Amino acid sequence: MSRHGEEVEAAYFTLLRAREELANLRRYDEYLAVEARRLRRSRSEGRALRDEVDRRLLRGIQHTDQPLDEAVDARLGAIEDEHSRLPDRIAAAESFVEACEREHDELRSRR
Numbered sequence: 177m178s179r180h181g182e183e184v185e186a187a188y189f190t191l192l193r194a195r196e197e198l199a200n201l202r203r204y205d206e207y208l209a210v211e212a213r214r215l216r217r218s219r220s221e222g223r224a225l226r227d228e229v230d231r232r233l234l235r236g237i238q239h240t241d242q243p244l245d246e247a248v249d250a251r252l253g254a255i256e257d258e259h260s261r262l263p264d265r266i267a268a269a270e271s272f273v274e275a276c277e278r279e280h281d282e283l284r285s286r287r
Contacts, residue, residue, distance in 0.1 A: 184283045191276040198269040201262065208259045215248055215255075 177185070226234060 180283070180286065184280070187276065187280040187283050191273070191280050194269065194273045194276045198266070198273050201266050201269050205259070205262045205266065208255050208262070212252060212255045212259070215252055219245075219248055
């Protein structure tokens, strides 16, 4: 394979990796949104279920309510933090994909 052919191939594989990274970031963004909704729904459903039971009977598990709420809050906070940074990461990945596409097209057109 010629040097030029190797450059075209290298640019192509870089483009494929860049596209894969962008797709992964978009899937992660969707996962974070779905996970936050799931946690909020679970919390809401748990409270609704608890409201149907005599409070005296809940004493055996009541000591776990606060740690569970704190854990859910911590997870939601981490999700929010990650989710707030993703638009910039996705935009950077999109720009990189575009640059890789231009480079690959340019190298291919030089044949």
